[in-house]
Amino acid sequence: MPKTLRAKVITVGDSAVGKSAITQVFHSDGAHFPKSYSMTVGVELCVKSVNIPDTNDCVELYIYDSAGKELYSDYVHKFWEHPSVVMVVFDVTNETSFKSCQKWLERVKNKTNQELPGVLVGNKIDLVGRRVISPKIAREFAMKNSLEYCECSAKEMENVEAAFYFVANAFYRLYEEKVEVMNTLV
Structure with missing residues (x-):
């Protein structure tokens, strides 16, 4: 019988990293790129299902898109209760946003008191001439922090779904492992 699992994804990173x-590009299947920027105040919620390959199961991702401005940090942290996975986003053309990834991970860990499966996402790869963070440096940071690494361009709608598919599959594997452990106890 097919299962539908629900995973809470908290998306963090500095303001204006994308x-x-x-x-929104993922939620709309690439049909919508927000052409006019309006800063997220607090948290925006999107829900989308991801089918798990080689099964009839799916994971319904509840994506909590968190504001990156310090001004909203106290408010945003209230929405970080009981996350399943984390997505840390930075702008490949902005070194400060990359350096802030450690701070964002620490905040999530302090709030959740646990290691979460997750992904580091380098956005804005379409700005090739302005890039300052190499894929190698980002991969090393991700590996050091037990994260997967993906790059994308939301503007060009390139590889946006990869990070979401990764977190859905990681959550599904974690669920299956826990079920297996529970079955051995019975």
Whole structure:
């Protein structure tokens, strides 16, 4: 019998790195890129199902797109209760946004008191001439923090779904492992 699992994805990163654009492009299957930027105040929620390959199951992702401005941090943290996975986004043309990834991970860990499966996402790869963070440096950071690494361009709608498919599959594997452990206890 097919299962539908629900996963809470918290999306974090500095302001203007493209968290909302990535979320909206994924949610709309590439049909919508927000051409006019409006800063996220607090948290925006999107829901989308991802089918798990080689099964009849799916994971319904509840994507909490968090504001990146410090001004909203106290408010945003209230929405980080009981996350399943984390997505940390930075702008490949902005070194400060990359350096802030450590701060965002620490905030999530302090709030959740646990290691979460997750993904580091380098956005804005379409701005080739302005790139300052190499894929190698980003991959090393991701590996050091037990994260997967993906790059995308929300504007060009390139590879946006990869990070979401990764977190859906990671959550599904974690669920299956826990079910297996529970079955051995019976």
